[in-house]
Amino acid sequence: MKYDIRDLKLAQKGKLRVEWAAQDMPVLEQIKQRFKKEKPLRKTTVACCLHVTTETANLMDTLKSGGAEVVLCASNPLSTQDDVAAFLVKFLSIPVYAINGEDNKSYYRHIKQVLEYKPQITVDDGADLVSTIHQRKGVSHEILGGTEETTTGVIRLRSLEKNRLLKYPIIAVNDAHTKYLFDNRYGTGQSTMDGILRATNRLIAGSYFVVCGYGWCGRGVAMRARGLGAKVIVTEVEPMRALEAAMDGYQVMPMKQAALLGDIFVSVTGDINVIAAEHFPMMKDGAIISNSGHFNVEIAVEALKKMARKSRQVREFVQEFTLKNGRRVNLLGEGRLINLAAAEGHPAQVMDMSFANQALCAEHIKKYSKKMENRVYSVPENLDKRIAALKLSAMGITIDKLTPEQKKYLASWESGT
Ligand code: NAI
Numbered sequence: 001m002k003y004d005i006r007d008l009k010l011a012q013k014g015k016l017r018v019e020w021a022a023q024d025m026p027v028l029e030q031i032k033q034r035f036k037k038e039k040p041l042r043k044t045t046v047a048c049c050l051h052v053t054t055e056t057a058n059l060m061d062t063l064k065s066g067g068a069e070v071v072l073c074a075s076n077p078l079s080t081q082d083d084v085a086a087f088l089v090k091f092l093s094i095p096v097y098a099i100n101g102e103d104n105k106s107y108y109r110h111i112k113q114v115l116e117y118k119p120q121i122t123v124d125d126g127a128d129l130v131s132t133i134h135q136r137k138g139v140s141h142e143i144l145g146g147t148e149e150t151t152t153g154v155i156r157l158r159s160l161e162k163n164r165l166l167k168y169p170i171i172a173v174n175d176a177h178t179k180y181l182f183d184n185r186y187g188t189g190q191s192t193m194d195g196i197l198r199a200t201n202r203l204i205a206g207s208y209f210v211v212c213g214y215g216w217c218g219r220g221v222a223m224r225a226r227g228l229g230a231k232v233i234v235t236e237v238e239p240m241r242a243l244e245a246a247m248d249g250y251q252v253m254p255m256k257q258a259a260l261l262g263d264i265f266v267s268v269t270g271d272i273n274v275i276a277a278e279h280f281p282m283m284k285d286g287a288i289i290s291n292s293g294h295f296n297v298e299i300a301v302e303a304l305k306k307m308a309r310k311s312r313q314v315r316e317f318v319q320e321f322t323l324k325n326g327r328r329v330n331l332l333g334e335g336r337l338i339n340l341a342a343a344e345g346h347p348a349q350v351m352d353m354s355f356a357n358q359a360l361c362a363e364h365i366k367k368y369s370k371k372m373e374n375r376v377y378s379v380p381e382n383l384d385k386r387i388a389a390l391k392l393s394a395m396g397i398t399i400d401k402l403t404p405e406q407k408k409y410l411a412s413w414e415s416g417t
Contacts, residue, residue: 055351071117079341081344122143123147134160143168171378175378189219191347204229230264261284264288270298277300288330
């Protein structure tokens with residue numbers, strides 16, 4: 001079996017961590033047990049481009065239990081947990097091509113290596129795998145369909161669809177309620193704070209904390225920063241989102257104003273140059289800037305490098321840049337997803353639902369691909385609802401049922417009183 005990972009000897013450490021995450025993934029576990037019996041993915045090669053984390057390892061196990069041939073590469077050069085990669089190779093015999101800290105060249109080489117397995121289903125996070133497939137001339141084998149995990153990936157795929165270039169159907173897992181309402185909000189909220197804390201060990205209380213983008217991730221980050229006592233400022237470009245942030249009790253202002261005030265900045269927009277060259281000289285001495293959006297384009301890192309008088313690595317995940325005005329700006333995790341670069345990504349409890357969606361959508365593609373067109377599809381509503389019900393039940397929560405009288409009332413238009 002071929003693979004390219006840091007060190008196979010890390011496998012035992014990875015095993016313990018993967019088992020730890022599994023304890024908090026009861027919905028995925030149920031799917032795995034059913035997959036073991038029914039083998040819905042028999043004779044199907046599934047290529048995954050995901051953050052190589054303990055939760056991903058549990059998804060790989062589930063897909064393999066369903067009969068799939070699974071192969072994995074990283075969806076970010078800094079997010080790979082090398083012990084997890086070793087675990088997957090040694091204990092699950094899954095070919096993995098991912099090394100933490102790999103350069104861009106190796107990152108794309110690994111994506112290409114995964115494609116050599118001629119996958120019938122692709123499971124992507126950020127659409128680098130699908131985009132690589134689409135940049136090749138023709139697809140030499142039949143791809144039944146794919147799934148996409150994150151907002152940025154869905155945006156790229158919708159652009160392919162709009163330009164009539166999409167070569168096979170994709171299910172936008174990100175857009176399932178059981179994904180973005182929990183993973184993007186609570187997962188990114190908590191793990192982004194975790195990443196910033198691990199990288200800096202700063203007290204959040206009393207600080208001005210700027211959140212760029214009040215989408216699902218931004219809401220989570222703002223909520224958790226406020227919970228730790230920060231004075232939260234939100235920047236936005238969408239009036240509706242800005243209004244919501246204002247009514248949620250945050251200060252809302254343009255980035256040029258926020259740049260003057262912020263102690264800590266997090267960009268979570270999926271957009272480019274949100275924290276731009278013009279903002280750096282405005283910042284206070286010692287300002288901390290980070291990104292939790294999918295790609296490392298949200299902060300103008302190259303401009304910062306060029307305009308800095310000097311720079312040095314002051315902590316493992318902190319690069320200090322001294323500007324011409326003598327002030328220091330601290331960049332966390334090279335401007336890459338800080339929750340994965342400096343922490344461990346989302347907790348297993350939310351990935352349980354995201355990856356339950358992934359597993360059920362892979363099964364759906366295998367079953368129904370012939371009826372699907374080259375479009376970006378939503379997760380079927382029945383799957384989304386089933387996952388919510390399973391998660392509630394796993395959490396030991398029961399809820400009320402509509403009475404026949406209530407059902408009738410809610411379906412009627414005649415009586416208002
Ligand atoms: P979203 O679409 O719900 O929110 C993005 C928000 O940013 C929107 O409200 C948009 O108006 C705003 N925005 C865009 N340009 C802006 C600008 N120049 N200044 C201020 N605001 C701006 O997207 P979501 O789900 O919150 O995702 C955001 C990013 O985070 C994406 O790249 C996504 O892939 C990524 N993501 C990262 C995760 C992580 O583990 N760190 C987990 C899930 C998503």
